[in-house]
Amino acid sequence: MFPSRYWREIPQRYRLEAAKCTGCGKVSFPPRSKCPKCGGVEFDEARLPEKGVVKTFTIIRVAPSQFVEQAPYAVGIVELEGGVKITAQIVDCPLEDIKIGQKVRIEFRRLQEDGCSGVICYGYKCVPAL
Amino acid sequence: MAGIVGYGAYVPRHRIKVEEIAKVWGTDAESYKRGLMLKEKSVPAPDQDTITMSVEAARNAVKRAGIDPVLIEAVYVGSESHPYAVKPSGTVVSEAVGTTRNIHCADFEFACKAGSEAMFICIGLVEGGAVRYGLAIGADTSQGAPGDALEYSAAAGAAAFIFGKEDGVARVLHTHTFMTDTPDFWRREYEYYPRHGGRFTGEQAYFRHITTAASQMMEKAKMKPQDFTYAVFHQPNGKFPMKVGEMLGFKREQMEAGWLSPTLGNTYSGSSPMGLTAILDVAKPGEKILMTSFGSGAGSDGFIFEVTKQIDKVRDVAPKTREQLDNKTYIEYGVYAKFRGKIRKAV
Known part of the structure; x- marks a missing residue:
């Protein structure tokens, strides 16, 4: 990932910072410049909770080039407490043990790296809840 | 004096048993288990490193501190496995x-005592009034060369402490340090694995520095081993911390709460700081703790803490260290070799 793009996404990737529409209250993640519900353009910063439930998931076996070393791996849609859904890798769990409805929590992990000499990208993944 | 306002640890989920490593190299697992008192060690997943574990331990510390992290004005990460050679x-x-951006930040290195260095400096800055809260972290994902004795112990983990002017969960009563130039263990630039002086790492390095720092600190504080409920020392294996404690006059029951290495391994910069988190998980108000780290090269930092009533209010706010230690998945040597980058997938 190009360093400037990674840098722009740090607030959402590191701290799960979302945008809460001041007009209708809809929380958008990742943050958007225009509210998809009411069209509002004023937002408050909102921090998403760390716990959630797996709504659905898939196993990636043929991965994009920067994720080849990680394959096979699971990517899921996780509904966090409060109702916001995020897309995240589900790790620290055998692939065959991942279940829809499983409780998970957010952990800080390496997402990808640009070879041995490039920037290391960090962000959130989901792990089974303790 | 300053106090520990919040503390937290992080232990990766994966473990490898001593038998699994010994099987590959044709060595006698029982001699390692008996001789070094090691059963298994933690292994970081491929997407974990010193930074990710530091963040998790620090988040646990913030939860226990109950403070807005924007009030943290210093962050120091001590490690010998920083992911970048250049970039903090x-x-x-x-x-x-989520700290303030008006924060003083530095990465520390001093082999296995980089974490206690971070603690030492945060205490000084808080006591001097330069910062309101300081975050000190010791974390490592250290490597032992394949087949080397270190491969049986080199593990991963992190501990984080937020120091503030208030007493917090434990008051800092005394600090002390002792250092000499001793080439017992090193890693040269561009080298992947460290080298060590074999038996020279024992008497002249580990035992000399810890016993000197701890005994000088107790003399300065006019305290004796029996004045402490708990003691924790750097844990390069299971055997050394118990032996050095006995040399200083401590009893086994004073050291057991913080003795994690038999099932955790050596977490280098995280070692004695993680032992301290395990002690705080069980300590009662009024109890005193002696901690002495060791870093090759070589030196030891000593701390004396007194636990306060606040501990009972915060210890359950974040995952306890031994709870994390008990939450584990065993892996075989092949998976371990992949996780640690000893073998790479052809792409």
């Missing part, structure tokens, strides 16, 4: 935790 680990940790 602390900037990522600071952004992920």
Whole structure:
């Protein structure tokens, strides 16, 4: 990932910072410049909770080039407490043990790296809840 | 004096048993288990490193501190496995935790005592009034060369402490340090694995520095081993910390609460700081703790803490260290070799 793009996404990737529409209250993640519900353009910063439930998931076996070393791996849609859904890798769990409805929590992990000499990208993944 | 306002640890989920490593290299697992008192060690997943574990430990510390992280004005990450050779680990940790941007930040290195260095400096800055809260972290994902004795112990983990002017969960009563130039263990630039002086790492390095720092500190504090409920020392294996404690006059029951290495391994910069988190998980108000780290090269930092009533209010706010230690998945040597980058997938 190009360093400037990674840098722009740090607030959402590191701290799960979302945008809460001041007009209708809809929380958008990742943050958007225009509210998809009411069209509002004023937002408050909102921090998403760390716990959630797996709504659905898939196993990636043929991965994009920067994720080849990680394959096979699971990517899921996780509904966090409060109702916001995020897309995240589900790790620290055998692939065959991942279940829809499983409780998970957010952990800080390496997402990808640009070879041995490039920037290391960090962000959130989901792990089974303790 | 300053106090520990919040503390937290992080232990990766994966473990490898001593038998699994011994099987590959044709060595006698029982001699390692008996001789070094090691059963298994933690292994970081491929997407974990010093930065990710530091963030998790620091988030646990913030939860226990109950403070707005924006009040943290210093962050120091001590490690010998910083992911970048040039670019601080602390900037990522600071952004992920959500501290102020008017923060003093540095990465520390001093073999296995880089974490206690971070603690030492945070205490000084808080006591001097330069910062309101300081975040000190010791974390490592250290490597032992394949087949080397270190491969049986080199593990991964992190501990984080937030120091403030208030007493917090434990008051800092005394600090002390002792250092000499002793080439017992090193890693040269561009080298992947460290080298060590074999038996020279024992008497002249580990035992000399810890016993000197701890005994000088107790003399300065006019305290004796029996004045402490708990003691924790650097844990390069299971045997050394118990032996050095006995040399100083401590009893086994004073050291057991913080003795994690038999099932955790050596977490280097995280070692004695993680032992301290395990002690705080069980300590009662009024109890005193002696901690002495050791870093090759070589030196030891000593601390004396007194636990306060606040501990009962915060210890359950974040995962306890031994709870994390008990939450584990065993892996075989092949998976371990992949996780640690000893073998790479052809792409």
